[in-house]
Amino acid sequence: MTQSLLDRRRVLGPAYRLFYAEPLHLVRGKGVELFDADGRRYLDAYNNVPVLGHAHPAVVEALARQASLLNTHTRYLHDAVLDYAERLVATFPDPLIRAMFTCSGSEANDLALRIAMTATGGNGVIVTANAYHGVTALLAAMSPSLGLPTAPTVRTVPPPDSYRGQGDVGAAFGRSVAAAVADMRRAGIGVAALLVDTTFASDGLFFDPVDHLDEAVAAVRAAGGLFIADEVQGGFGRSGRMWSFLRHSLVPDLVTLGKPMGNGHPIGGVVTRGDLLDIFGARSRYFNTFGGNTVSAAVGLAVLETIQSEDLPGHAARLGEQLSERLSSLRGHPSVGDIRGTGLYRGIELVTDRETREPATDLAKAVTDDMARNGVLIGVCGGASNVLKIRPPLAFQAAHVEELVEALDKSLSRCAGAQSRER
Ligand code: PMP
Numbered sequence: 227m228t229q230s231l232l233d234r235r236r237v238l239g240p241a242y243r244l245f246y247a248e249p250l251h252l253v254r255g256k257g258v259e260l261f262d263a264d265g266r267r268y269l270d271a272y273n274n275v276p277v278l279g280h281a282h283p284a285v286v287e288a289l290a291r292q293a294s295l296l297n298t299h300t301r302y303l304h305d306a307v308l309d310y311a312e313r314l315v316a317t318f319p320d321p322l323i324r325a326m327f328t329c330s331g332s333e334a335n336d337l338a339l340r341i342a343m344t345a346t347g348g349n350g351v352i353v354t355a356n357a358y359h360g361v362t363a364l365l366a367a368m369s370p371s372l373g374l375p376t377a378p379t380v381r382t383v384p385p386p387d388s389y390r391g392q393g394d395v396g397a398a399f400g401r402s403v404a405a406a407v408a409d410m411r412r413a414g415i416g417v418a419a420l421l422v423d424t425t426f427a428s429d430g431l432f433f434d435p436v437d438h439l440d441e442a443v444a445a446v447r448a449a450g451g452l453f454i455a456d457e458v459q460g461g462f463g464r465s466g467r468m469w470s471f472l473r474h475s476l477v478p479d480l481v482t483l484g485k486p487m488g489n490g491h492p493i494g495g496v497v498t499r500g501d502l503l504d505i506f507g508a509r510s511r512y513f514n515t516f517g518g519n520t521v522s523a524a525v526g527l528a529v530l531e532t533i534q535s536e537d538l539p540g541h542a543a544r545l546g547e548q549l550s551e552r553l554s555s556l557r558g559h560p561s562v563g564d565i566r567g568t569g570l571y572r573g574i575e576l577v578t579d580r581e582t583r584e585p586a587t588d589l590a591k592a593v594t595d596d597m598a599r600n601g602v603l604i605g606v607c608g609g610a611s612n613v614l615k616i617r618p619p620l621a622f623q624a625a626h627v628e629e630l631v632e633a634l635d636k637s638l639s640r641c642a643g644a645q646s647r648e649r
Contacts, residue, residue: 245605247595255280257621260603271618271630272603277462277486278532279621285489288528289521297521300327301513306523313530314497317468319477321499327518327526331458331484332360334494338480339364339419341498341506342452348416352406352446354385356609358428359421359456368421371428371609379415381406385429386438389564389575390583395432400441407449417451419480424470425460430608431566431573431615433465436473443476452502458484458494463533463620466543466569473568491525492516538620542569545622552631553616559638561586570622573607574614574634585610592641593634602633 230251234242250268254261257279260268270280278285292306300307311325328334343349351368353359358371367377376382383402386395407417420442426432443453455478460470464486471478479502484494494517506512516522533539546569553565553572563577576586576593590612597604605615614634618626 246598292524300518310523310527328494334482342419348418350410350415356429396438403442404445417449420446421454423456430613452479454480462486463539572616585612596637
């Protein structure tokens with residue numbers, strides 16, 4: 227083990243996990259490129275936090291300007307947080323007219339749940355089987371992907387799996403959610419919310435068909451519960467629309483935001499209906515020391531303005547089509563079971579056998595490690611960790627698509643060859 231790995235273990239402890247068999251020591255980023263301590267360049271096809279690209283000048287400038295002037299909290303009047311909130315809520319359909327700010331996606335989900343629990347009087351929450359929603363004790367107990375027991379008030383349902391699911395995926399998802407509602411009722415638990423990542427990222431990335439949430443949301447609302455769309459991963463243009471829920475004809479009751487919101491600066495938020503915040507505000511108080519601070523608001527505004535002025539959702543939609551077309555050329559690899567996605571969010575599900583659809587977990591790990599070794603960063607997701615996850619900064623361009631797909635092609639061949647030699 228190298229000294230820096232040993233130092234990490236000693237001082238940070240073992241709960242932090244590193245990416246890749248040969249961990250990267252990155253020192254600099256620009257646009258969609260990252261550079262390690264030896265000056266080696268990597269194409270970043272994984273990180274969605276730097277949505278505009280690493281070290282984007284508009285963000286650096288807004289941050290430095292506001293930090294040199296004033297950084298304080300939401301207990302004083304300041305235009306920055308208002309300007310940002312106005313601009314942000316204007317990107318949402320009615321009746322989502324109000325915003326509150328946090329420092330992370332976890333805090334956003336935590337706040338959304340407090341609002342939902344206050345408004346409904348229930349505390350039951352439905353999540354998907356391999357969901358991840360955050361780091362707090364409340365959210366860890368409704369993030370089955372962590373492998374910890376879920377809370378007694380939480381019910382899990384299989385995601386709307388367009389690859390392995392049989393028949394009408396949306397109807398099956400709706401039936402599972404209705405059964406979870408019935409089970410809560412039997413246990414005397416009031417339904418507060420259906421909380422889903424509208425891209426189902428940690429479940430393996432499921433986007434289609436576009437009405438696959440309708441029946442589930444109807445079942446929860448019929449029981450008095452609310453629909454919380456977790457846009458922490460899918461939000462801010464990646465899907466080809468500003469919000470990934472917009473692909474569906476549904477309007478959530480609450481939307482939670484994070485990751486790309488500050489292009490790397492820690493900001494999160496909740497956008498919701500006016501009446502829900504009226505109820506919450508009448509019964510509760512909310513002060514988040516750093517959430518919505520002056521610098522964060524200036525950064526958030528710079529990120530949003532750049533997304534809008536550069537039409538990054540449109541770019542994600544157009545380049546996403548090209549990416550989808552080029553990824554199709556990988557279907558010749560026998561391990562490629564399914565390729566799916568929207569905009570600049572794509573998953574490639576690897577299987578050991580296309581008939582049985584047995585997840586190729588080891589191969590997915592080998593491919594991501596091999597790609598990194600060869601200078602292109604991607605990730606994996608899904609309950610069986612067999613879905614290659616492609617989620618680049620939206621500054622990605624056509625030449626990067628070519629570089630990514632060529633690297634994938636080579637890695638899939640190399641790793642499948644190595645695995646068959648091992649057998
Ligand atoms: N929701 C989803 C869907 C996420 O992917 C994450 C982070 N991986 C979170 C919530 C939590 O966000 P954060 O790490 O900013 O607290």
